[in-house]
Amino acid sequence: MAKPNKETLLDWYRQMVLIRRFEERCAELYQQGLIGGFLHLYIGQEATGVGAVAALGPNDHVITAYRDHGIALARGVDPNRAMAEMMGKRTGVSGGKGGSMHLADRALHMWGGYGIVGGHLPLAAGIALKMKYLEEDGVVLALMGDGSTNIGYFHESLNLSAVWDLPVVWLIENNQYGMGTAVERASGAKELIRRAMAYSSEDGSGMKMGPRVDGMDVLAVYDAVSEAAEYARKHGPVLVESLTYRLEGHSMGDPQRYRTKEEVESFVVSGPIGRFRHYLTETYKGVEKALDKLDAEALQTIDDAVEFAKSSDNPTYEDLISHVYVD
Amino acid sequence: MADRPITYREALSSALREEMQRDERVFIMGEEVGVWGGTYAVTRGFLDEFGARRVRDTPISEMVIAGAAVGAAMAGLRPIAEIMTINFAFLALDAIINHAAKVRYMFNGQFTVPLVIRTTTGGGKQLGATHSHAPEVIFAHFPGLYVAVPGTAYDAKGMLKASIRDDNPVLFVEHSTMLQRRSPVPDDPDFLLPIGKSDIKRKGSDVTIVTYQKGLEHSLVAAEELAKEGIEAEIVDLRWLRPLDLEPVFESFKKTNRCVVVEESLPMFNVGAEVAAQIHDVCFDWMDAPVKRVAAMDIPLPYSHEIELMALPSPEKIIRAVKEVV
Ligand SMILES: Cc1ncc(C[n+]2csc(CCOP(=O)(O)OP(=O)(O)O)c2C)c(N)n1
Ligand SMILES: [Mg+2]
Numbered sequence: 001m002a003k004p005n006k007e008t009l010l011d012w013y014r015q016m017v018l019i020r021r022f023e024e025r026c027a028e029l030y031q032q033g034l035i036g037g038f039l040h041l042y043i044g045q046e047a048t049g050v051g052a053v054a055a056l057g058p059n060d061h062v063i064t065a066y067r068d069h070g071i072a073l074a075r076g077v078d079p080n081r082a083m084a085e086m087m088g089k090r091t092g093v094s095g096g097k098g099g100s101m102h103l104a105d106r107a108l109h110m111w112g113g114y115g116i117v118g119g120h121l122p123l124a125a126g127i128a129l130k131m132k133y134l135e136e137d138g139v140v141l142a143l144m145g146d147g148s149t150n151i152g153y154f155h156e157s158l159n160l161s162a163v164w165d166l167p168v169v170w171l172i173e174n175n176q177y178g179m180g181t182a183v184e185r186a187s188g189a190k191e192l193i194r195r196a197m198a199y200s201s202e203d204g205s206g207m208k209m210g211p212r213v214d215g216m217d218v219l220a221v222y223d224a225v226s227e228a229a230e231y232a233r234k235h236g237p238v239l240v241e242s243l244t245y246r247l248e249g250h251s252m253g254d255p256q257r258y259r260t261k262e263e264v265e266s267f268v269v270s271g272p273i274g275r276f277r278h279y280l281t282e283t284y285k286g287v288e289k290a291l292d293k294l295d296a297e298a299l300q301t302i303d304d305a306v307e308f309a310k311s312s313d314n315p316t317y318e319d320l321i322s323h324v325y326v327d
Numbered sequence: 328m329a330d331r332p333i334t335y336r337e338a339l340s341s342a343l344r345e346e347m348q349r350d351e352r353v354f355i356m357g358e359e360v361g362v363w364g365g366t367y368a369v370t371r372g373f374l375d376e377f378g379a380r381r382v383r384d385t386p387i388s389e390m391v392i393a394g395a396a397v398g399a400a401m402a403g404l405r406p407i408a409e410i411m412t413i414n415f416a417f418l419a420l421d422a423i424i425n426h427a428a429k430v431r432y433m434f435n436g437q438f439t440v441p442l443v444i445r446t447t448t449g450g451g452k453q454l455g456a457t458h459s460h461a462p463e464v465i466f467a468h469f470p471g472l473y474v475a476v477p478g479t480a481y482d483a484k485g486m487l488k489a490s491i492r493d494d495n496p497v498l499f500v501e502h503s504t505m506l507q508r509r510s511p512v513p514d515d516p517d518f519l520l521p522i523g524k525s526d527i528k529r530k531g532s533d534v535t536i537v538t539y540q541k542g543l544e545h546s547l548v549a550a551e552e553l554a555k556e557g558i559e560a561e562i563v564d565l566r567w568l569r570p571l572d573l574e575p576v577f578e579s580f581k582k583t584n585r586c587v588v589v590e591e592s593l594p595m596f597n598v599g600a601e602v603a604a605q606i607h608d609v610c611f612d613w614m615d616a617p618v619k620r621v622a623a624m625d626i627p628l629p630y631s632h633e634i635e636l637m638a639l640p641s642p643e644k645i646i647r648a649v650k651e652v653v
Contacts, residue, residue, distance in 0.1 A: 036632055037453035088453070088631030099455045099630030115457045116415070117387050150386035151418070178387055180363035186386035258362045320634040324626050 004054075004222065006284055012054060012218055013280060013291060016046040016273050017298040019070040022079060023248075025302050026069070026086055026100070030252050034310075035086045037099050038115075042070030044247030047272030048173050049143070050074045051221025052242070055229050056141055061109040061131075063124045064143040066101035067173075068113025071143060075110045077103060083305035089312035096315040097323075109138075117178075118144070118153030121170075125157045128166035128237075139167040139232045141225065147178020149192050158237065162199040162206040165236035169228045172239070173215065175246040180258035196239040208238040215244030216272045219279070247271065330511035335477075338484035338512055339369045339445075339501060343407065345516050346491040347377055350405060353491060356383040357392055357409025357445075366411050367447060367506055393419035393444060397426045400442040400496070407491065410446040413500060414458050416466075427496040428471030442496040443487070447503040448476075449541055449591060451639050456627035459635075461541070461591040463500045464598050467568035473497040473522060474568040478543040480510040482566055485520030493522055502540045523570030527579070531559035534649050535579040535586045537602050539565045542589035542621075542640060549645035558653055568598065576602065577609050584615035585652040589645055594622040616652035621645050 004012070023041040030039050042049060045067075053062060053074040064071045072082055077093060085092030086100055093105050094112075104112030111127060114120035124142035131138050148154055149172060161168045172192050176183055184190045196209035208231055213224040221242055228238040245267040249256050256264075280287050333341070347353045354377075355370060361384040364371035374382045385392050389410055396408035410416045416423065423444065430438050450459030467474045473495055477483040483501065490497040512518070528543060529550055536546045543564050550560040561579045565571065580586055586606055588599035599620030606618055624638040 037455060037630055038458070085630075088633070090631075094630075096631035096634075097456075097629035099453060101458075102455055102630070115455060116418075119457075147387045150388050152388070152390050153418075179359050179366075181359065181384055181386070185384060257364065314633045315629065315631045317634065317637060320629060320637055321624075321626055 004219075008054075009280060010287075010290060010294065012050050013276055014294045014298065015050045015074050016218065016276060017295055018079065018301060019046045019049070019073050020273060021298045021302045022069060022073060022082070022305070025306060027248070027252065029086065029306070035100065036088070037101070038066070039100050039252045040067040040250065041248045042067055044267060044271060045173060045175055045215070045244045046070055047218040047276065048215040048221050048242045048244045051218040052141060052143065052171055052225040054222050055225035056139070058109075059136075059138040060229070061111060061127055061138060061140040062143070063111040063120050063127065063140065064113050065117065065120060065145055065148060066113050066115045067145065068101065068103050072103040072105065072110055072113070075105070075108050077105045077108060077110060079301055079305040080308040083302075084309040084312050087309045087312075088314065089309055090315040090319055091308070091312040095319060097319065118148040118151035120144075121148070121153045121157035122160075124168055124170075125161050125166055128161065128168045129164065132164070132166055137233070139169055139229045141169045141171060141229070143171045143173055145178055146172055146174040146176065146183050146192055147181065147186060149195060150186055155198075158195070158207060158239065159199050161237040167232045168237045169225060169232050170237060170239045171225065172241045173244055174241055175244050177246065177250070177258065179250045182258070191241070193239060193241040206236075208235070210238045210240035212241045212243065215242030216270060216275060218272065218276050244272075330513050332509045332511045333480055334506065335480040335483050335501070335508045336367065336369055336506040338480040339487060340371070342484045342487035342491070343370065343373070344376070346488055347381065349516070352403065353405045353407065354381040354383065355407045355409065356385055356396060358385055358387055358411050360384060360409050365409070367501075367503065389415050389418035390422060394422035394426065396442050396444065397422055397430070397440055397496075400440045401430060401438045405441045405491065407443045407445060410444060412458065412503065413446045413448045413462060414460050416444070416446055416498075423466065423472065423498065424469050428469045432471055439494045440496045441494045443490045443499050444497070445499045445501065447501045449503045450623070450628045451504065451635065453630050453632050453635060455630045459628035461623070463498070463568060464590075464592050464596075466498050467571070471496070472569065475499045475566070476539045476568055477501070477566060478505070478540045478564055480508060481512050482520060482526070482564075484512050485518050486522075486566065489519040489522050492519065504541065505544070523567045523572050525563055525565045525567070525572040525575050527561065527575055528564045529560065529562040531561035531583070533559045533583055533585070534561070534653050535576060535583045536560050536562045536589055536645070536649070537565065537576050537586060538562065538589040539568070539598075541591045545640055545642045546589050546645055549642040549649070552642065552646055553649055558649060560649065565598070571601070573602065573605050576606070580606055580610045581613045584613050587619045587621060587645065587648045587652060589621045589640060591623055591640060594620060594625050597622055619648040619652055621648045
C-alpha cells in the first residue's frame with residue numbers, strides 16, 4: 001500500500017472542500033427551486049468518500065446509494081456535469097433524467113447512485129462477478145448506509161459474494177442514522193461490522209471482517225479500504241465499517257426531531273475537513289497558503305459549475321422517450 | 328353530527344387514531360412511523376399517545392414489515408403496516424401477493440388476514456424513475472387482496488376505518504400529492520364507507536369519465552373547462568380497484584354512450600384496459616365511440632421537471648380525449 005505523499009494529500013483536501021462547497025451550493029439551489037425532488041447532502045461524510053475512493057485504481061469500480069454527490073466527485077466526475085444533473089439539464093451526467101440520486105459516469109467506472117435502499121448491492125456483486133468471470137483485474141467498492149444493512153438485498157448480496165469469492169469491498173458508511181432511526185434501534189448488531197460473521201467460517205473462508213474505522217479521518221479510511229481492496233483482489237469480499245456522521249438532515253426539509261442540536265454540534269467540532277486541515281498544517285509547515293488557495297479554487301469551480309448548469313439546455317421530448325430500450 | 332372540512336392527512340390520522348382507540352389489537356408498524364412521526368406526518372404524535380408497543384418503528388426491511396404483519400394478522404392482531412411509498416412495496420411483493428392475499432384460500436379458510444398495508448403513490452415530484460410509480464393496478468391483479476385508492480379526505484377517512492375493521496387484507500394506497508386537500512368529513516367515530524363502492528363525483532350526460540385519485544383531480548378540472556363548451560362530463564370515482572364496482576359506470580355509460588378512463592399509471596395493462604373490456608362486455612349496444620384511455624406515457628419517469636410533466640396525464644390531455652369521443 002503506497003503511502004500518500006504531500007501532493008496526494010493536498011488533492012484529497014481539494015476534493016473534500018470541493019464536495020463541501022458543492023453540497024452547500026446545492027442546498028441553496030434547492031431553496032431557490034432550481035433543484036427539485038429529493039436532495040441528500042454528503043456534508044460530514046467527506047473523509048469517508050474521499051479516503052475510500054482514493055484507495056481505488058482506474059480499473060476498479062464504484063457503486064453507491066442515493067447520497068452520491070461526494071462519491072461521484074471523489075471519483076472524478078466533472079463538477080459541471082454533476083451540477084447540471086442536479087438542475088435536470090441535458091448536459092448532466094445522466095442527461096437530466098437521473099437527478100441528484102442517480103449520478104453515473106460509465107467512463108470512470110462510477111456505476112451510479114441508487115434510490116432504492118440496498119438495491120445497488122446485488123448489482124455490485126454482479127459487477128464483481130463479471131471481473132471474476134473474465135479474469136479481469138479490479139475490485140468493486142460498494143458503499144452503503146447503515147440503514148441498508150437491514151434489508152434483504154444486503155444479506156443476499158454479501159452471502160453470494162462470500163460463496164463465490166467475489167472481489168468486493170463492502171463499505172458501510174455508518175452515519176448513525178437511517179432517516180430518523182438510530183443504528184441501535186434498527187440493527188440487532190450495534191457494531192455493524194459484526195454482520196461479516198454471518199457470512200464467514202471458522203476456517204477463515206467466506207467474508208472477511210475488516211476494520212471499524214474512524215470515518216472522520218480520511219487517512220484512516222484510506223488505509224482501511226486500501227488494505228481491504230488488496231485482500232479482495234486476491235481472495236474475496238471484505239466488509240468495512242466507517243464511523244461517520246451526517247451533519248445535515250436526511251434530505252431537505254428534515255425536521256430532525258430524532259436528535260439534539262448538541263449532538264450535531266459535537267460532530268461539527270470534530271468535522272472531517274477541519275481535522276484534516278489541522279493534520280496538514282501540523283505535518284507540513286507553511287502549507288496554509290496552499291490550502292487557502294484550494295479553498296478559493298473550490299468556490300470558483302462551483303461558481304463555474306452553476307454557471308454551466310444554468311446556461312445548459314433542458315432535456316427535450318426526444319430525450320424523454322429515448323433509452324427505454326436499446327434501439 | 329356536523330361535517331367539518333379537514334385535510335386528507337387529518338382524515339387519515341383521525342381514522343387511525345379512532346380505530347386504535349376503539350380496538351387494542353390495532354397497532355402500527357413501519358419505517359419512521361414513530362419517532363419521526365411518519366414520513367408524511369400522518370402518525371405525528373402517535374408514539375406519545377399510544378406508546379412504543381402500538382407504534383412500532385421498524386428497520387428498513389419491507390419484506391419483513393409486510394410479512395410479519397401478515398403473520399401477526401393471522402395470529403389475531405390487526406396490524407396496520409406502513410410501506411413508506413408504493414415503490415418500496417416492490418420489495419414486499421411476495422409477502423403481499425403470495426401470503427397476504429392467499430393464505431386464507433390455500434388453507435381452506437382456516438386463517439383470516441385482517442391487515443391494512445398503508446402506502447403512498449404518485450409521480451410528478453421529480454423523484455426519478457424508481458420513486459415515481461403509480462402501480463396500484465398491479466396489486467389489483469390478485470384475488471384475495473383489496474386495493475383502496477381514496478381521492479378525497481372524506482373517502483380517505485371512511486375507507487380507512489372500514490379497511491381496518493374488515494377481516495380481509497387491504498392495500499390502502501394514499502396519494503402523496505393530495506395530503507393537503509380538504510373536504511367535509513363527518514365527526515362520527517363510526518363513520519364508515521362500504522368496501523368496494525365507487526362514487527359519482529360529478530353529474531353529467533355527455534361523457535363518462537372513470538378515474539381515481541390524481542386522475543380524479545385532473546378530471547374535475549377538465550370537466551369544468553368542458554362545461555364551458557357545453558360538454559357535461561359525469562365522473563365516476565372508482566375509490567377501490569378491488570373490489571371493482573363498475574355498476575355506476577355501466578349505468579352512466581348507458582346514458583352518455585361514451586367513456587374516457589383517466590389514471591396516472593402506465594398505459595398498458597392498466598385500469599383503463601379492464602374498464603374498457605367490461606364496458607364492451609356489458610354495454611356493447613350502447614357504444615357510440617371507442618373507450619379512450621388517458622394515462623402516463625409508456626416510459627419510466629425522468630427527473631427533469633420539464634419532461635416529467637410531458638409524460639403525465641393532465642386536464643388538457645383529458646379534454647383532448649373527451650373531444651375525440653363526443
Ligand atoms: C427500499 C427502500 N425503503 C425505504 C426507502 C426510503 N429511504 C430512503 S433513504 C432511507 C434511509 C437510509 O438510511 P441509510 O442506509 O443509513 O443511508 P443514509 O441516508 O444515512 O445515507 C430510507 C428509509 C428507500 N429509498 N428504499
Ligand atoms: Mg445512515
